[in-house]
Amino acid sequence: MSGTSPALTPPADAVPPVRHPDAPAPGELLGAHYGQCFGCGDDQPHGLHLQARAGEGVSITAEFTVRPAHQGAPGLAHGGVLATALDEALGSLNWLLRTIAVTGRLETDFVRPVPVGTTLYLEAEVTAVSGRKIYSTATGRLGGPDGPVAVRADALFVEVKVDHFVHHGRQEEIRAALNDPDQVRRARAFEVNP
Numbered sequence: 001m002s003g004t005s006p007a008l009t010p011p012a013d014a015v016p017p018v019r020h021p022d023a024p025a026p027g028e029l030l031g032a033h034y035g036q037c038f039g040c041g042d043d044q045p046h047g048l049h050l051q052a053r054a055g056e057g058v059s060i061t062a063e064f065t066v067r068p069a070h071q072g073a074p075g076l077a078h079g080g081v082l083a084t085a086l087d088e089a090l091g092s093l094n095w096l097l098r099t100i101a102v103t104g105r106l107e108t109d110f111v112r113p114v115p116v117g118t119t120l121y122l123e124a125e126v127t128a129v130s131g132r133k134i135y136s137t138a139t140g141r142l143g144g145p146d147g148p149v150a151v152r153a154d155a156l157f158v159e160v161k162v163d164h165f166v167h168h169g170r171q172e173e174i175r176a177a178l179n180d181p182d183q184v185r186r187a188r189a190f191e192v193n194p
């Protein structure tokens, strides 16, 4: 069974997403938005280390190899870990819009079990934008781009300002991020969105 709730159906006034002129070219790696991110951070030893690559339009691809630490049942990926990989892939799309956004809603269909050792091939795209609301969809296929669909998700991301993190994040990490010129540059690049 699968389906999308009305909350994830774009309203009538929604418009197609517009790729930012400075978005990375198709084929380029996007890079992590934050080194300690559980989904994409290079400096996060417990993380998924997802690397998203820009596609055409407002789309990305990414690969995620399921490791023993990701198990739920013996030899199978935990559903929450798979949802995290989808969330991260969907979140990385916002880099192509040059918009900072957080997940408001994430609906996931688990279609096939995903064994440890499998590389999940993820594809995600933004389908519509309405004000601060960004609608997107993703699939994860077993083994490669032509493999069977194992997971899919629909999401609503909501645009926020950098202040969202400064206000809500634990001071220790916020202070460290503000003292990291690379992190500040990355965050500010989003804010000059025309």
Ligand SMILES: CCCCCCCC/C=C\CCCCCCCC(=O)SCCNC(=O)CCNC(=O)[C@H](O)C(C)(C)COP(=O)(O)OP(=O)(O)OC[C@H]1O[C@@H](n2cnc3c(N)ncnc32)[C@H](O)[C@@H]1OP(=O)(O)O
Residues within 6 Å of the ligand: 007, 033, 034, 039, 087, 088, 091, 100, 101, 102, 103, 104, 105, 131, 132, 133, 156, 158, 160, 162, 165, 166, 174, 177, 178, 183, 184, 186, 187
């Ligand atoms: C230099 C300083 C360092 C900082 C640098 C940082 C740079 C980082 C760069 C990039 C980071 C990206 C990180 C991605 C990580 C992967 C993705 C995640 O896992 S994110 C974590 C999980 N998500 C949350 O923690 C959200 C928690 N929720 C909230 O904060 C709020 O609820 C929020 C922002 C989502 C909305 O709150 P409102 O007060 O701003 O806005 P309202 O008016 O409630 O919603 C706006 C519209 O969206 C709809 N909406 C909101 N939530 C919805 C929902 N759950 N379902 C359906 N619609 C929803 C509402 O109905 C409204 O729609 P209508 O404008 O009235 O048409």
